[in-house]
Amino acid sequence: MLNNRLRGIKNMIPHGTKFVLDVGTDHSYLPITLIQEEIASYVIASDISVFPLEDANENIRKHGLEECIETRLGDGLQVLNENEYPDLVVIAGVSGEGIVKILQEGYNKLEFDPILVLQAMEDSYSLRKYLLEIGYNFDKEVLISDKKRYYQIIRSIREKGYKNYSKLELEYGPQILKNPTKTLKEFLEKELAKINRVINNVNRSSSKDDEIIDKKNKFVKRYHDLQEVYRNAFSHEKRYH
Ligand SMILES: C[S@@+](CC[C@H](N)C(=O)[O-])C[C@H]1O[C@@H](n2cnc3c(N)ncnc32)[C@H](O)[C@@H]1O
Structure with a gap:
């Protein structure tokens, strides 16, 4: 069900994660695999558009996973209720600018330091720059190739202390450059x-x-x-x- 890119994203999510929010889920392939492979126990799969969410609902129903995956229609982290704080947030397949906007607008939902698994379609530089500004660092990164395109996947966690990276490290990923493939x-x-x-x-x-x-x-x-x-x-x- 997962292509190379989505498999790369899945591999960033620690086994045993209790509560995941997948923003911009589209077909919901990722949440379905996370539950099937027992990586996560509960996922909110959200999307800003109705049609992708209909697709998601249909796929979730087909796999009989309605109890573990809840779909919600809405913008970014705004789909979360007042007392809901996911352990891990995935935002993938959106522009770097789009991801930054989602994180800025939902900043109060980062209060309990969820792990962020992010994959920008372009401009990972601005995304990394923003993550540093809000005290997040790059825990693990991977570069994936899929159908002749390259995708950077970033797992980011909140960490104390000032981190200094060069412009090219922010563009290509300090962890990606440190672990050459x-x-x-x-x-x-x-x-x-x-x-x-x-x-x-x-x-x-x-x-x-x-x-x-x-x-x-x-x-x-x-x-x-x-x-x-x-x-x-x-x-x-x-x-x-
Ligand atoms: C290209 S698809 C990526 C789907 C999936 N995340 C993946 O990586 O394969 C992008 C999805 O994000 C949704 N989206 C874009 N901006 C969003 C936002 N601010 N909040 C929620 N969903 C959003 C779009 O409607 C679309 O379904």
Whole structure:
């Protein structure tokens, strides 16, 4: 039932978690698997739109899991009642900006420090930056490839103390870079090739426009910085899997 991306998300959820909220559940494949595999004992599967929730209800019914999975229609963490505090919140398949908005608007629901399992479709940088601002750090991260796309999955927990990360660590994930894999190698090589193509295109232009030169310098700097990240992750002494 789960594709690689959703399997990666599932693997971030500790066995024995009592109460999970899956925001933007869509088909509810994740909650169904969490109950079937006894990873969680109770899940609220929510969505802001009616049609995905109808799908979710149908799938939950088909598996006879209505007692363990409750669906709710609504925006982000607002679906939780006053005294409801999940142990773990999943927000996946939404933009980084969308996830930040959900966390900002439902900030009071983070009072008891739920574990957050997050997967932004883009802009993981802004998401990590916001998590640090609210005292969350990156406990575990994984980069998954699925049908030629790459997805960063972040498990975040509240931790005391100031954490300092570089811009590229916030973009690519400090834990992902610390534990290099074949997928990361492929991904960074593609990112480097993409930047190189932009630099070559700018080089071909005969414009002496300051704006174009400035753009090229920014891309050249980004290329060198990312190349250093790549070398650090894949220096010969380090093994990766
Ligand atoms: C691309 S689907 C992802 C489904 C599933 N979470 C996954 O990762 O496969 C995004 C879902 O999030 C829902 N959604 C978007 N913004 C939301 C919000 N603020 N609150 C609740 N659901 C939201 C959409 O209606 C949609 O069903």
